[in-house]
Amino acid sequence: xxxxxxxxxxxxxxxxxxxSSHRDVDAVMAESAVVLLRVAPxxxxxxxxxxxxxxxxxxxxxxxxxxxxxxxxxxxxxxxAGPQDSAGPTCDVFIRPEATAQEIAGVGDALRQxxxxxxLRLTTQxxxxxxxxRRFADNQELxxxxxxxxxxxxxxxxxxxxxxxxxxxxxATFGSDPAVKQVRCTPFPSSPEPxxxxxxGLSGGSSATTYQMPAVxxxxxxxxxxxxxxxxxxxDVKGKLLRDALALMRDAGLFVFESGVPAGDPTGPGxxxxxxxxxxxxxxPVGACIGFRTRN
Amino acid sequence: MERALETRAGxxxxxxxxxxxxxxxxxxxxxxxxxxxxxxNDAANDVVHDAFVAVYRRWGELDSPGPYLNRVxxxxxxxxxxxxxxxxxxxxxxxxxxxAAIADILDDVLNGLPFNHRAAIVLRFYAQMPxxxxxxxxxxxxxxVGPWIDRGLKKMRKALS
Numbered sequence: 001x002x003x004x005x006x007x008x009x010x011x012x013x014x015x016x017x018x019x020s021s022h023r024d025v026d027a028v029m030a031e032s033a034v035v036l037l038r039v040a041p042x043x044x045x046x047x048x049x050x051x052x053x054x055x056x057x058x059x060x061x062x063x064x065x066x067x068x069x070x071x072x073x074x075x076x077x078x079x080x081a082g083p084q085d086s087a088g089p090t091c092d093v094f095i096r097p098e099a100t101a102q103e104i105a106g107v108g109d110a111l112r113q114x115x116x117x118x119x120l121r122l123t124t125q126x127x128x129x130x131x132x133x134r135r136f137a138d139n140q141e142l143x144x145x146x147x148x149x150x151x152x153x154x155x156x157x158x159x160x161x162x163x164x165x166x167x168x169x170x171x172a173t174f175g176s177d178p179a180v181k182q183v184r185c186t187p188f189p190s191s192p193e194p195x196x197x198x199x200x201g202l203s204g205g206s207s208a209t210t211y212q213m214p215a216v217x218x219x220x221x222x223x224x225x226x227x228x229x230x231x232x233x234x235x236d237v238k239g240k241l242l243r244d245a246l247a248l249m250r251d252a253g254l255f256v257f258e259s260g261v262p263a264g265d266p267t268g269p270g271x272x273x274x275x276x277x278x279x280x281x282x283x284x285p286v287g288a289c290i291g292f293r294t295r296n
Numbered sequence: 297m298e299r300a301l302e303t304r305a306g307x308x309x310x311x312x313x314x315x316x317x318x319x320x321x322x323x324x325x326x327x328x329x330x331x332x333x334x335x336x337n338d339a340a341n342d343v344v345h346d347a348f349v350a351v352y353r354r355w356g357e358l359d360s361p362g363p364y365l366n367r368v369x370x371x372x373x374x375x376x377x378x379x380x381x382x383x384x385x386x387x388x389x390x391x392x393x394x395x396a397a398i399a400d401i402l403d404d405v406l407n408g409l410p411f412n413h414r415a416a417i418v419l420r421f422y423a424q425m426p427x428x429x430x431x432x433x434x435x436x437x438x439x440x441v442g443p444w445i446d447r448g449l450k451k452m453r454k455a456l457s
Contacts, residue, residue, distance in 0.1 A: 004449055011398070011402045016328035016331060019328045019337050020337060021327045028319065028345055
């Protein structure tokens with residue numbers, strides 16, 4: 001006696017396996033375009049988690065761990081090690097997926113004009129997609145839901161250490177470019193093991209320190225911080241222009257790490273500091289990390 | 297004008313990304329289901345892609361695009377089968393006898409069933425949908441689904457006996 005239900009389910013599965021999909025989402029959307037001109041605008045505002053996950057994961061593929069750019073002080077105990085002529089951090093400038101080829105090229109041109117930018121190379125959206133597929137080959141649900149056009153292209157370069165150590169902030173330079181989504185840099189390749197600063201608001205592990213700012217969790221960042229014996233009082237920079245605040249911190253022998261990524265804080269010429277951590281007056285070791293929140 | 301285009305770029309971008317993810321997730325399953333109902337790969341793809349066009353037109357208005365897509369695909373399959381029946385009167389409804397393979401018998405019984413009965417069986421035994429979801433997809437009462445499935449199974453048992 002045949003179990004008809006089981007047989008039927010097997011039969012349908014075998015038959016269905018003979019079908020093949022003609023994948024062409026562009027055609028679907030193009031065919032809808034004429035009608036779209038007449039319908040009300042959609043009301044959804046939030047993109048699906050999967051896409052955000054995919055974009056975030058893709059962004060992580062070609063990048064190191066850090067969303068940080070350091071300003072190095074001229075303190076008597078330099079805490080960023082490495083010879084002056086060695087290569088500095090590797091940086092990635094992620095381009096917004098909707099940027100045109102002209103805008104992507106424009107960012108590249110601007111980078112070429114930056115002092116100390118070396119080994120500049122472009123990873124296109126398609127190349128990023130291929131990286132993404134390789135990286136997440138074991139997660140078919142994720143890879144099947146992502147197309148090349150939603151992943152960011154990126155410019156990658158190595159910054160000469162002497163430039164990085166001085167005061168050049170790529171985040172500040174490119175953070176306000178409308179074509180740029182994000183700037184990320186690794187720490188100095190030759191830097192010593194990161195040491196955490198024993199100060200309020202700093203916590204974490206060895207290579208991925210979570211830096212907690214007021215109401216915002218900063219992205220994981222590896223930092224090169226001092227554990228020196230000499231301490232300095234953190235200056236009060238609230239209300240000051242960001243660039244002035246940076247100079248004050250530098251003069252005090254402190255680092256300022258700008259991730260600027262999760263909060264999207266401005267870093268342009270008009271940006272001012274509205275919060276800092278640790279608070280002004282806190283005694284911290286020379287070379288300690290100070291976080292800012294900024295606004296225009 | 298340029299400002300208007302810029303204003304549209306953000307939401308349109310979101311819309312495109314959302315829909316592309318939905319399309320990628322749903323396409324294969326929908327094509328396979330449609331294939332079981334219409335019996336042709338090309339026709340199944342046509343029906344499913346027409347349904348995606350309909351969904352995209354209403355994207356953002358739909359709280360649950362998945363069930364809506366199911367319904368549009370099933371309606372498309374139903375229309376196609378009706379159209380085919382009108383134009384191809386000679387479509388076989390003969391149940392083979394003798395030593396025909398079980399698969400052939402099942403296919404023929406399925407093809408001979410009214411569309412709703414066939415769809416209910418495919419959604420139940422292939423897509424593993426619960427009765428309530430099948431009823432929602434077919435636009436009928438849940439109480440109708442069980443008898444449709446039972447009648448289909450009864451015919452299959454009879455043909456195989």
